[in-house]
Amino acid sequence: MHQRLLPAVLALGLVTVSASGQPDPTPAGNAPLVLTMNEAVVRALDANLEVSIERLKPQIAEQRRMQALSAFDPRLDVSTVVESLERPQNTRDFFATGRAVEIMSEDNVRIEGSLGGLLPTGTRYNVTIRSYQLKNTLNREALARFYPEYTSSTTFTVSQPLLRGAGLKANMAETRIAEMELRGAEQGLRGRVDQIATSVLDAYIESLYARELVRVITDRIALAEQLRVENDKRLRQGLMAPIDVMQAESTKAAAEIELIRAQSFLVETENRLRELIFSDFVAAVDTDFDLVDRLGVVALNESLPALRNLALEHNAEYQVALQRVEAEKLRVRHARNQFLPRLDLQASVGLNGLGGDIGTSFSDYGERTQPDFTVGFVGSLPITFTAERARLREMLFRLREAETEVRRTTNRLYAQVHTAHTRVSSAMLRAASSARAVAAAEASLDAEQKRLANGLTTSFNVLRLQDELAQARVNQLEAVAEGQKALAILWGVTGVLFERYQINLVEAPGAARRS
Numbered sequence: 001m002h003q004r005l006l007p008a009v010l011a012l013g014l015v016t017v018s019a020s021g022q023p024d025p026t027p028a029g030n031a032p033l034v035l036t037m038n039e040a041v042v043r044a045l046d047a048n049l050e051v052s053i054e055r056l057k058p059q060i061a062e063q064r065r066m067q068a069l070s071a072f073d074p075r076l077d078v079s080t081v082v083e084s085l086e087r088p089q090n091t092r093d094f095f096a097t098g099r100a101v102e103i104m105s106e107d108n109v110r111i112e113g114s115l116g117g118l119l120p121t122g123t124r125y126n127v128t129i130r131s132y133q134l135k136n137t138l139n140r141e142a143l144a145r146f147y148p149e150y151t152s153s154t155t156f157t158v159s160q161p162l163l164r165g166a167g168l169k170a171n172m173a174e175t176r177i178a179e180m181e182l183r184g185a186e187q188g189l190r191g192r193v194d195q196i197a198t199s200v201l202d203a204y205i206e207s208l209y210a211r212e213l214v215r216v217i218t219d220r221i222a223l224a225e226q227l228r229v230e231n232d233k234r235l236r237q238g239l240m241a242p243i244d245v246m247q248a249e250s251t252k253a254a255a256e257i258e259l260i261r262a263q264s265f266l267v268e269t270e271n272r273l274r275e276l277i278f279s280d281f282v283a284a285v286d287t288d289f290d291l292v293d294r295l296g297v298v299a300l301n302e303s304l305p306a307l308r309n310l311a312l313e314h315n316a317e318y319q320v321a322l323q324r325v326e327a328e329k330l331r332v333r334h335a336r337n338q339f340l341p342r343l344d345l346q347a348s349v350g351l352n353g354l355g356g357d358i359g360t361s362f363s364d365y366g367e368r369t370q371p372d373f374t375v376g377f378v379g380s381l382p383i384t385f386t387a388e389r390a391r392l393r394e395m396l397f398r399l400r401e402a403e404t405e406v407r408r409t410t411n412r413l414y415a416q417v418h419t420a421h422t423r424v425s426s427a428m429l430r431a432a433s434s435a436r437a438v439a440a441a442e443a444s445l446d447a448e449q450k451r452l453a454n455g456l457t458t459s460f461n462v463l464r465l466q467d468e469l470a471q472a473r474v475n476q477l478e479a480v481a482e483g484q485k486a487l488a489i490l491w492g493v494t495g496v497l498f499e500r501y502q503i504n505l506v507e508a509p510g511a512a513r514r515s
Helices: 002-018 037-047 049-072 091-097 173-236 242-277 304-314 316-337 358-367 386-453 459-494 509-514
Strands: 033-035 075-088 103-118 124-136 149-161 289-291 342-355 372-380
Touching: 033 037, 037 173, 037 242, 049 103, 049 173, 124 358, 149 358, 173 242, 173 289, 173 316, 173 459, 242 459, 304 316, 304 386, 304 459, 316 386, 342 358, 386 459
Parallel strands: 033 289
Antiparallel strands: 075 103, 103 124, 124 149, 149 342, 342 372
16 A cells, blocks of 8 residues: 555646646635545645645655666766977987987877766676877878878776775665655655544544534533423413523524534634635635545554564654665665775776878777786875774764664554553443433433423422433534544554545546546
C-alpha cells in the first residue's frame, strides 16, 4: 500500500499544480457537498500547502541522487589551438637540430580530443587522440621529409586506487547516501500525508458527533414539549398542578440552551473540516456537508505488542530516523577510507605516427614495433591527518546523534501507541456500558410514562428520566466518537491509516474531478 500511496500523492500534486488558481469544486446552488472520509482526505491533500511542499522534497532528493550518479558519466573534451611563434635559436636547439638559424618561426595547428571518466570501482580512464600540423623554419627546407609535418598519437591511460578511494563502497558512498536521503524524503512525505489524513478523519468524526449531539438534544426538546402539552391538558382537566407544566417548560428551556451550544459546536467542527479540505475558506464558508459515513462500532483486535511492532514497521517518522542512521554509517565508512594513504597504480599505452597529411600520420602507427607504455605507482601520505581525523570524528558524532534520535523516536512511538491503545480500549468499555445505560434508561422512561398516564407518579420523575436518557445517549455518542478518533490516531501512528480506512487516492471522486 505504501508503495502505491507515494506515487498517488505525487500525481495528485501534479494535478493540483495544473489546476492552480482555480476554485475548489463545490456543488452548484445550495445543494450540500456529499462527502465521504475518502473524499475528505483527497480534498485535504489536494488543498494543503504543507503537503505541496513535502511533495517537492522527494523530487529534489531524486535530483541530488542523479547529481551523485553523474560523477560516473564519461566526459568528452575537444580543443583546437592555432599558434604562430618566433624565437631565437639557443645553443641547445642548435645541437639538437644541427642547423643554425637566426630566428625559429613556427605556424602550428594542434587538435586534441579526449574521452575519460570514473568507474564505480575508482578506476579513472582516459583515451586521448592528438593530431598536430607543424610548419617551421626547419621543415621548410628541402631536406625535410614532410612539409607540413603531421604528427598524431593515441594514448590510453588508466589509474586505479589501491588504498584510498578504492572499491565500490568508497566511490558509491555519495550515491548511496543520496538514495538514503531520497527514501527519507519519501517517508517524510508519507508521514505528512498520514498526519493530514488523521486530522481530517478527526474533524470528520467530530462533525458526525456534533450532528448526532444536535439530534439527541433536539429529541430531548421534543420529549419535553410533548410532556408539557400533556401536562397542560391534565392541568385543564384538574388532574395536575401548574408546577408540573412549569417544570416541563423549564426543562425544555434548559434543553434549548444546550441545543444552542451544540449547534455552535457543530459550526466549529465543520469550520475545522472546511479549513482542512478547501484551499479558500472564505469561498467555502457557506458550503453545507452531507456526511455519508457514520459513527460505527469501535473495534480493536490487535494486542499492544502487535501494535508496537506494526508501528516500528510502518511509521514514517521511525523509518526516516532509520534511513538517517544508514546514511551516517555510509559517511563514517567513507571517512575511514579517507584515512588511508593514497597509492594509485597508473599505466598508459599509446601509438604515434608521422606523415605528410593526417591520414598518413595515423597509418604510420603500423610502422612501430611496439606501442609506447608506462607503468608506475603514485602515492601521497598526509603528515598529520588533521582534516581526515576531524571529519571522521564529525561523522561519528553525527552517527551517534542519529542513533540517539532512533531511540528517542522509538520511545515516543511506544508512548503514542500505548496512549492511543488505552483511549480506544477505554472508549470500547465506555461505549458498551453506555449502550446498556441507554437501554435501561429507555425502559425506565417508558415505564414511568405509563405510570404518569395512570396517575401513579409525577411529571418531575418523568423529566428526570428523560434527562437521564438524554445524558446516557450523549455519553454513548462521546464514547463512540472518542473511540473512533483514538482509533484514527492509532492507525496514523502505526502507519496503516490508509489500509485500515481503505482510502484510495487514485479512485476517489476528488481526484477524478481534478484530472
